[in-house]
Amino acid sequence: MNIENLTIASFKKGLEEKTFSVEEITEAFLKRIKEDNKEIGAYLSVFEKEASDRARRVDEGIKRGEALKNLTGVPIALKDNMLLEGTKTTAASKILKSYRAAYDATVVRKLKNEKAVILGKTNMDEFAMGASTENSAFYVTQNPYDTSRVPGGSSGGSAAAVAGNLALAALGSDTGGSIRQPAAFCGVVGMKPTYGAVSRFGLIDMASSLDQIGPITKTVEDAAIVFNAIRGKDSYDPTSVEKEYNEDITKPDFDEVKKLVIGIPKEYFIDGLSHEVKKGVEKAMGRFKKLGISFKEVTLPHTSYALSCYYIIMPAEVSTNLARFDGIRYERTKDDVKNLKDVYFKTKGEGFGAEAKRRILLGTFVLSSGYHDAYYAKAQKVRRLITDDFRKVFEGVDVILAPTTPTTAFKVGEKKDPLSMYLSDIFTVSANLAGLPAISIPVKKYIKGNGELPVGFQLIGKHFHEPDILSLGMLYEKETS
Ligand code: GLN
Numbered sequence: 116m117n118i119e120n121l122t123i124a125s126f127k128k129g130l131e132e133k134t135f136s137v138e139e140i141t142e143a144f145l146k147r148i149k150e151d152n153k154e155i156g157a158y159l160s161v162f163e164k165e166a167s168d169r170a171r172r173v174d175e176g177i178k179r180g181e182a183l184k185n186l187t188g189v190p191i192a193l194k195d196n197m198l199l200e201g202t203k204t205t206a207a208s209k210i211l212k213s214y215r216a217a218y219d220a221t222v223v224r225k226l227k228n229e230k231a232v233i234l235g236k237t238n239m240d241e242f243a244m245g246a247s248t249e250n251s252a253f254y255v256t257q258n259p260y261d262t263s264r265v266p267g268g269s270s271g272g273s274a275a276a277v278a279g280n281l282a283l284a285a286l287g288s289d290t291g292g293s294i295r296q297p298a299a300f301c302g303v304v305g306m307k308p309t310y311g312a313v314s315r316f317g318l319i320d321m322a323s324s325l326d327q328i329g330p331i332t333k334t335v336e337d338a339a340i341v342f343n344a345i346r347g348k349d350s351y352d353p354t355s356v357e358k359e360y361n362e363d364i365t366k367p368d369f370d371e372v373k374k375l376v377i378g379i380p381k382e383y384f385i386d387g388l389s390h391e392v393k394k395g396v397e398k399a400m401g402r403f404k405k406l407g408i409s410f411k412e413v414t415l416p417h418t419s420y421a422l423s424c425y426y427i428i429m430p431a432e433v434s435t436n437l438a439r440f441d442g443i444r445y446e447r448t449k450d451d452v453k454n455l456k457d458v459y460f461k462t463k464g465e466g467f468g469a470e471a472k473r474r475i476l477l478g479t480f481v482l483s484s485g486y487h488d489a490y491y492a493k494a495q496k497v498r499r500l501i502t503d504d505f506r507k508v509f510e511g512v513d514v515i516l517a518p519t520t521p522t523t524a525f526k527v528g529e530k531k532d533p534l535s536m537y538l539s540d541i542f543t544v545s546a547n548l549a550g551l552p553a554i555s556i557p558v559k560k561y562i563k564g565n566g567e568l569p570v571g572f573q574l575i576g577k578h579f580h581e582p583d584i585l586s587l588g589m590l591y592e593k594e595t596s
Contacts, residue, residue, distance in 0.1 A: 118143050119280050123189055123337040126283060130183055137177070137188030140283075141170035141232050144190045148234065148281050156256045157266075157276040159195050160203055161235035166190070169232050176230070185340050185365075186229035192282035194273050195236040196243055197328070198317040199223050206319045207251040208241045210440050210466030220317020221352065222286060222328050222345045229344050234282055237272030241468045242437065243293055243321040245269050246539040247530065250470045255527055258301060260563055264524040267297030267539075273331045274301040284341055285331045290321045291425050292519075292543025294329045295555035299519035299571025302561040304588070305331045306338045309579045310550035311356040313342075314349035322432035323354075325425075325547040335556060335588035339365040342581060358579045367586035375587060377403060377574075378413035378512030383542055389522040395558040395570030396518045399591070403516070406594055408587075411512050415504040418545060420497050425544040426537060427481050427494035434478025437471065473533065502549040505575075514583050515575040518542050519555040523568035542573065552576045554584045559595060 118140065121129075129135050145163055152158050173188045193199060196206040198216035200223075205211045219227070226233065240250035248256040248271035256271045258264040259279035266275040270287030274297035277285050287294040289307035298305025306329045313328045320326060330341035343364060348357035362368070379400070384393070404410065442448050442462030452458050467475070481490035508515065521541055530536045546553035555571040574584040 118147065118283070121283060122334050123186070123284055123332065123340050124334070126189060127183060127185065127187070130177065130188060137173045137232065138167070138170040140188065141166055141190050144234060144282065151279060151281060154257065154262060155259055155275050155279050155281065156254050157237055157272045157279060157281050158192065158235040159205060159207065159238050159253060159272070162202070162233060166232050166234050173230050173232065184229045186226065186231040186344050189231045190234050190283050191226060191231045192234050192237050192273055192276045192285040193223065194239055194270050194285070194287050196239060196288060196319040197223060197286060199233065199236070202236065204236065204319070206242050207239045207253060208466065208468065208471065209252045210462060211446060212252070214446055218317065221314035221349045223317065225345050237270070237276055237285060239272055240269035241471050242319065242433070243269040243288055243290055244433070244470045244474055246292070246296055246536055247525070248272060249527065250468060252468055257527070258524045260302060260561065260568055261524065263526055264568070265300065265527055267300035267524060269293040270305070270331060271297045274298050274303055274305065277301070277303045277331050277333060284337055286328055286341075286345070287331045288318055288321070288326055288328050289547065290325045291429060291547050292540045294331060295519050295543050295553060295571070295573060296539060298331055298555045299557075300524040300569065302557045302569030303331055303333055304335050304338045304554065304556055305329065306342060306554040306581070306585070307546060307552065308342060308346065308581060309552040311354050312346050312358065312552070312579065312581065314347070314352040314355045316349055316351035320436040322429040323436065324432060325429060335554070335585060335592050336365060338554065339585045339589070342585070356579070360582055364582045364585060367582065367589060369586075369590055369593070372586045372590050373407050375408065375513040375583060376511070377408055377410050378508055378515045379410055380413050380415045380418065380508070380515055380517060382415050382418035383517035387521050387538070387541070388518060391523055391568070392518050392521065392570050396572045399558050399572040400516065402591060402595060406590060413508045413512060413515070415508060415545070417497065417500045417504050421501055421545040421548060422537065422541055424494045424497040424501065425540065425548060427490050428498060428548070430474040430478035431482050431491050432478070433474045434482065437467070437475055440466065470533070498548050501545055505549045505551060509577050513577070513580075514587055517573045517575065519571040519573040523570060546575050551578060552581045552584060554588055556588050556591060
């Protein structure tokens, strides 16, 4: 069975026409994982037996005449910061290395209801802090397009799994770009939904006012299908919202889509943008123009403050969220400890990696009484200005098009100092600060092994206007494939 050309949409068709069974496809993916995961390192854990059993049960249901749902039998991977009852959930941290989830995240419950087959949990930067998976406490994931390069991060394992045909789709989480940046590096599609569109219940928090769960898939259509399955209000996440759409968002009316106006923000086409990325994004713009879409130049004047603003607000929230890993709740230290200080040194001191510690320290500093107003409070004001920039621009355009990343995938070990790593997030953090939906789409179909590295472009939409960015993406995909 050739799983390389399979998409969620074509998989469903295959099941309907009985071209294959869920079990056959699941086994094909499990075989691939066995062959290739050693090199790629996309998964931290694989549920071989559970996935096979589940696939068989789903097939039985189909035989009994159960209606096919959009994700019935779809072999899917989960980033290791989402809880799946009874299984290890480490967030790629030593501090949670043998922690087992006590319940299902809401997105997991939804995937189970849809009868998806969960293949395993994917590698990531520790607690989702990073842009390369090099901050994983366990191992570095490799980019399937060039194994000497990183897959991006923090959802690098999920993006590499989809790009390397080790899963048909995956879920990632995005706090400052962690779905879109690895998707761009691995030549796949990744969408960060509007803040509140998808429940965060059962996601291990990084920075709660920025985190969102979203799909990583081979096509935009597949991203729309997965998003539709996981979105919606959840009583366990008070920040979640139900949004009704007039039409089926997976089947847009392309004549209407062509009327959307795209804004090009000049602040995103700056000096640090690499030649390959610039060329790729221009190519994407050219294709949209050919399709008859109109463009406007726009300005988001506070863009240059976004990264600094993010690297104050995010660590502030990280420092409070990570306080719960205190060696008493969750994993308990088994060593002989004499007092509370000892417990902290044994657990936090040894359990957290360097990046997690750096952010806890930074966050504690910007929240401390003497510095709160100078840093945290000021950053919150800047966040408002950034959000207002978007609000103004969206009065004149429907969608914003920009690069996803300043460069293509970099080499493993290339970015040694943290600041140069943080710069990878320059084009993605604004959408998180403003809570807007954003998707990264590969400029074209890339072929592995010919030396060319994938480039992604980004579409940012208005709050809860996922259909705009998805339908434009689907139009692009339809016309370019
Ligand atoms: N690379 C960014 C960071 O290190 C984004 C992380 C994320 O989105 N989880 O914070």
